[in-house]
Amino acid sequence: MRDASVSIANPAPMMTTVRQKLALVVAGVGILLLLVVWAAGRAIAPLPTFGAALILVAAGILLFVREEYLQRPEGIKNNGVWFRSLTARGVWGWLAGVLITGFYVCLYWFPQYLAGLIQLFDPVSQALRGQAADQWFVYGSLYTAAVLLMGIKFAYKYRHNPYQRLRTLSVVFFQLGFAWLIPGLLMRLQQPEIYFTYFWPLSYYQGTPMAYEGYAGSGLGTFFFFFGLAMFFVGTPVLTWFFGKRWYCSWVCGCGGLAETAGDPFRHLSDKRLIAWKVERWLIYSILILVVLMTLLLWANVATGRSMLQGISEPFYKTYSFLIGSAFSGVVGVGFYPILGSRVWCRFGCPMAAWLGIWQKKRSKFRITTNGGQCISCGNCSTFCEMGIDVRAYAQKGQDIVRASCVGCGICSAVCPRGVLRLEGASELAGDRERPFK
Amino acid sequence: MKIVILGNGISGITAARHIRKRSDHAITVISEESDYFFSRTALMYVYMGHMRQQDVQPYENWFWAKNRIELVRAQVQSVDFDAKTLHTSDRRVIPYDRLVLATGSRSNKFGWPGETLNGVHGLYHWQDLEAMERHSAGLQRAVVVGGGLIGIEMAEMFHARHIPVSFLVREKSFWDTVLPPEESQMVNRHLHEHGIDLRLETELKEILPDDKGTCRAVRTHSGEEIACGFVGLTVGVSPNIGFLKNTALETNRGILVNEFLETNQPGVYAIGDCTEMRQARAGRRPIEAVWYTGRMMGELVAQNICGKKTAYDPGIWFNSAKFLDIEYQVYGDIRAKLPENQATVYWEHPGGKKSIRLNYDKASGAIAGFNLMGVRYRHEVCEKWLREGAHIETVLSNLGLANFDPEFSDQYESEVVKVYNRQTGKSLSLRQRRGLPGVLRFLQHLSTSSQR
Numbered sequence: 073m074r075d076a077s078v079s080i081a082n083p084a085p086m087m088t089t090v091r092q093k094l095a096l097v098v099a100g101v102g103i104l105l106l107l108v109v110w111a112a113g114r115a116i117a118p119l120p121t122f123g124a125a126l127i128l129v130a131a132g133i134l135l136f137v138r139e140e141y142l143q144r145p146e147g148i149k150n151n152g153v154w155f156r157s158l159t160a161r162g163v164w165g166w167l168a169g170v171l172i173t174g175f176y177v178c179l180y181w182f183p184q185y186l187a188g189l190i191q192l193f194d195p196v197s198q199a200l201r202g203q204a205a206d207q208w209f210v211y212g213s214l215y216t217a218a219v220l221l222m223g224i225k226f227a228y229k230y231r232h233n234p235y236q237r238l239r240t241l242s243v244v245f246f247q248l249g250f251a252w253l254i255p256g257l258l259m260r261l262q263q264p265e266i267y268f269t270y271f272w273p274l275s276y277y278q279g280t281p282m283a284y285e286g287y288a289g290s291g292l293g294t295f296f297f298f299f300g301l302a303m304f305f306v307g308t309p310v311l312t313w314f315f316g317k318r319w320y321c322s323w324v325c326g327c328g329g330l331a332e333t334a335g336d337p338f339r340h341l342s343d344k345r346l347i348a349w350k351v352e353r354w355l356i357y358s359i360l361i362l363v364v365l366m367t368l369l370l371w372a373n374v375a376t377g378r379s380m381l382q383g384i385s386e387p388f389y390k391t392y393s394f395l396i397g398s399a400f401s402g403v404v405g406v407g408f409y410p411i412l413g414s415r416v417w418c419r420f421g422c423p424m425a426a427w428l429g430i431w432q433k434k435r436s437k438f439r440i441t442t443n444g445g446q447c448i449s450c451g452n453c454s455t456f457c458e459m460g461i462d463v464r465a466y467a468q469k470g471q472d473i474v475r476a477s478c479v480g481c482g483i484c485s486a487v488c489p490r491g492v493l494r495l496e497g498a499s500e501l502a503g504d505r506e507r508p509f510k
Numbered sequence: 511m512k513i514v515i516l517g518n519g520i521s522g523i524t525a526a527r528h529i530r531k532r533s534d535h536a537i538t539v540i541s542e543e544s545d546y547f548f549s550r551t552a553l554m555y556v557y558m559g560h561m562r563q564q565d566v567q568p569y570e571n572w573f574w575a576k577n578r579i580e581l582v583r584a585q586v587q588s589v590d591f592d593a594k595t596l597h598t599s600d601r602r603v604i605p606y607d608r609l610v611l612a613t614g615s616r617s618n619k620f621g622w623p624g625e626t627l628n629g630v631h632g633l634y635h636w637q638d639l640e641a642m643e644r645h646s647a648g649l650q651r652a653v654v655v656g657g658g659l660i661g662i663e664m665a666e667m668f669h670a671r672h673i674p675v676s677f678l679v680r681e682k683s684f685w686d687t688v689l690p691p692e693e694s695q696m697v698n699r700h701l702h703e704h705g706i707d708l709r710l711e712t713e714l715k716e717i718l719p720d721d722k723g724t725c726r727a728v729r730t731h732s733g734e735e736i737a738c739g740f741v742g743l744t745v746g747v748s749p750n751i752g753f754l755k756n757t758a759l760e761t762n763r764g765i766l767v768n769e770f771l772e773t774n775q776p777g778v779y780a781i782g783d784c785t786e787m788r789q790a791r792a793g794r795r796p797i798e799a800v801w802y803t804g805r806m807m808g809e810l811v812a813q814n815i816c817g818k819k820t821a822y823d824p825g826i827w828f829n830s831a832k833f834l835d836i837e838y839q840v841y842g843d844i845r846a847k848l849p850e851n852q853a854t855v856y857w858e859h860p861g862g863k864k865s866i867r868l869n870y871d872k873a874s875g876a877i878a879g880f881n882l883m884g885v886r887y888r889h890e891v892c893e894k895w896l897r898e899g900a901h902i903e904t905v906l907s908n909l910g911l912a913n914f915d916p917e918f919s920d921q922y923e924s925e926v927v928k929v930y931n932r933q934t935g936k937s938l939s940l941r942q943r944r945g946l947p948g949v950l951r952f953l954q955h956l957s958t959s960s961q962r
């Protein structure tokens with residue numbers, strides 16, 4: 073095709089209107105305010121500055137929503153995603169990537185550089201938790217704000233689709249309630265800070281002896297320890313049988329919540345090549361095995377009187393939390409949103425997703441059905457699948473899609489211009505319908 | 511055996527893939543248009559920035575070598591049916607034992623003054639997309655001529671880039687030669703809602719040049735001049751067989767084939783848009799330039815070449831499209847003007863962007879067709895009812911089985927039943943709602959009659 077990339081990738085087709093740019097500038101000023109505080113290392117007048125930043129970002133997003141979605145008939149709104157610098161790995165995309173990555177690096181390893189932001193969030197922390205802010209509170213609050221504000225944007229983008237609206241409401245609810253308000257209130261009540269929606273092995277600490285011992289004396293904490301294990305061994309198989317892994321990954325989980333909201337503008341950047349699928353399978357199951365091994369070792373160490381295994385189990389734990397817990401899930405997982413797409417961690421790394429995926433593939437009613445011969449092989453479904461599943465490869469053969477990695481976000485079904493895909497379930501095992509339609 | 515396939519569209523590529531599945535024959539696919547197969551149906555999404563070129567290619571580039579399908583980029587100028595050779599414009603001679611002609615369509619032009627000017631294009635090939643792209647920078651207005659499926663796509667493309675569009679449609683209402691009046695008017699309204707300048711009952715008279723040989727305006731039959739920097743001609747397509755005319759190959763509007771897709775030349779087959787059936791099946795047209803017929807023919811020609819002789823049977827007509835934000839699906843026999851012997855049940859959502867229509871035979875009550883706007887119906891279920899000639903009341907009371915909309919979407923089937931009850935004074939009720947378990951039972955076990 074006479075290297076059409078040259079002719080088609082018109083450097084800057086006029087896709088973004090003046091008012092959209094204005095909206096982006098307003099939100100940008102809010103973010104800039106946060107950056108200034110971050111760089112300055114201290115916050116002057118924390119409460120007003122915090123309020124101003126929040127209002128500006130929110131106003132910018134709402135303005136964008138009004139201009140891009142509400143002022144136009146409802147429908148699929150993917151115009152120009154491959155032309156915009158921010159969403160097509162252009163300069164703004166890389167800049168955003170570097171910025172978020174930088175934030176995560178500070179967060180995990182150099183919290184002293186976040187002093188300004190910590191001051192900024194102090195009034196909110198005092199109000200919610202009754203104690204001073206730390207870097208984790210800053211992180212949790214920014215995270216929640218992103219899910220909430222970008223969730224509103226996402227819900228308006230898909231306002232014609234009740235599945236998307238409800239799902240977004242759900243992730244915002246769980247993030248705001250279970251990952252921000254409740255842990256904060258628990259701290260205020262002198263209880264352990266519990267995130268009821270994060271279980272082992274996603275939260276690898278939750279299954280360790282350290283967690284168990286840390287909860288000693290707190291009935292709630294001990295309950296949560298066993299609740300988490302029950303969710304792993306019983307809750308996951310049962311719920312996944314009925315609903316597929318989406319009950320967790322795209323309705324409850326905070327990582328999924330961020331990917332579905334703040335990550336939505338980047339979902340098309342996921343890698344669809346076969347080679348990526350191969351890497352995915354190796355990586356994600358290896359990490360599941362690693363986290364199981366690590367946890368068993370830690371308990372074995374306790375059981376043997378913390379003597380002979382101490383030398384292995386502790387470094388193992390430290391290495392895992394550095395490489396997987398921090399570098400992979402945080403720095404790469406979120407920092408690289410604008411480069412690798414929104415679900416890198418969920419797809420390549422998350423051991424909880426691996427576990428859910430095994431059940432989804434082997435023992436679940438859930439599947440995506442395809443509508444007979446209607447597929448025109450256009451590729452919208454594959455392009456906008458954040459998990460990099462080549463949905464089209466199944467749809468054009470009329471095959472049901474049963475994939476361990478599918479998080480059931482329903483976007484493939486939403487963007488299909490020919491009404492080919494439907495997320496559904498039936499009591500037959502999903503695998504029974506992996507046959508082509510002629 | 512050496513099999514040469516001319517054309518790397520859906521027909522040619524499907525043929526190549528299925529021949530490879532069934533045999534070890536040498537396979538060569540020739541195209542002048544592109545190095546790799548891409549989905550023509552997705553051209554618009556590339557222009558609108560939803561996808562890039564690699565995203566509209568259904569197979570990765572390594573796929574072809576791995577499956578030993580040789581790809582040749584060349585323009586074939588002539589075929590020597592006696593010597594069994596193809597001759598390309600760069601003077602290559604390619605021999606074949608079996609030849610599959612899958613040359614597709616080309617955009618119609620009707621000899622309008624100015625139709626060859628710079629800035630006047632159809633929308634069919636990748637190069638048309640490149641031309642649209644070249645002319646888009648700084649474009650003040652585009653005019654699209656011809657109110658069919660490709661025309662409305664082209665209008666949407668410019669609209670997505672915030673380029674004002676005037677859409678000239680000869681008919682009284684959009685695509686009213688195919689769509690029943692209510693559905694057609696729904697699309698008119700939707701075009702207006704988007705702010706597209708829809709000109710109904712407007713015909714192109716001529717395209718006016720500027721002093722550099724580029725179009726500067728169109729003039730309509732009423733004499734009105736519309737200034738524009740681009741004119742899209744989307745007045746249908748016809749079989750792309752110019753270089754095969756006046757040869758030993760028998761052609762009419764398309765390449766004539768029998769039910770085994772064989773031409774009058776031994777060892778030469780034709781599939782897809784470029785073919786014309788000598789004997790069209792009942793209720794079907796001799797030339798059907800749509801995606802899935804090309805796909806079916808490709809699969810079938812592979813069987814025939816590999817020794818499993820099978821007649822072409824496209825089954826019951828279906829199709830789909832999207833008019834900006836409104837999805838459209840059709841199953842079976844839906845005509846623009848309701849035939850004398852048919853009755854219709856039509857329900858429209860108060861919002862005016864969704865509708866469900868069922869047509870049936872007045873005398874026998876047998877279902878004839880489904881027409882959906884903004885609502886998705888399940889192909890297999892509709893097809894089964896149509897094949898069995900199920901009674902309209904059977905269909906209506908089980909209509910939920912056909913619903914394919916996403917979970918939590920409103921279900922309108924009971925409204926459709928109400929319309930029927932109002933029209934006939936009956937008191938039918940809906941018994942089946944949406945859901946896969948019921949569908950699987952319906953498709954696998956129960957016949958329709960035992961469901962009533």
Ligand SMILES: Cc1cc2nc3c(=O)[nH]c(=O)nc-3n(C[C@H](O)[C@H](O)[C@H](O)COP(=O)(O)OP(=O)(O)OC[C@H]3O[C@@H](n4cnc5c(N)ncnc54)[C@H](O)[C@@H]3O)c2cc1C
Binds near residue numbers: 448522550753
């Ligand atoms: C914009 C657009 C949207 C469409 N949307 C839909 C839709 O939604 N649903 C639907 O059902 N159909 C749709 N269609 C129609 C559908 O795309 C066609 O029916 C289908 O692509 C035909 O496939 P084919 O393989 O027969 O031919 P083609 O795809 O046309 O392939 C033929 C190939 O052969 C090449 N060729 C021809 N002659 C020569 C030669 N002499 N030498 C070398 N190469 C040659 C051509 O360059 C071309 O690459 C659409 C068409 C267009 C243009």
Ligand code: SF4
Binds near residue numbers: 457479
């Ligand atoms: S296959 Fe569809 S539902 Fe599953 S993750 Fe991909 S886009 Fe979401």
Ligand code: SF4
Binds near residue numbers: 451454463468488
């Ligand atoms: S988006 Fe729909 S029509 Fe396009 S390839 Fe996917 S399933 Fe097929």
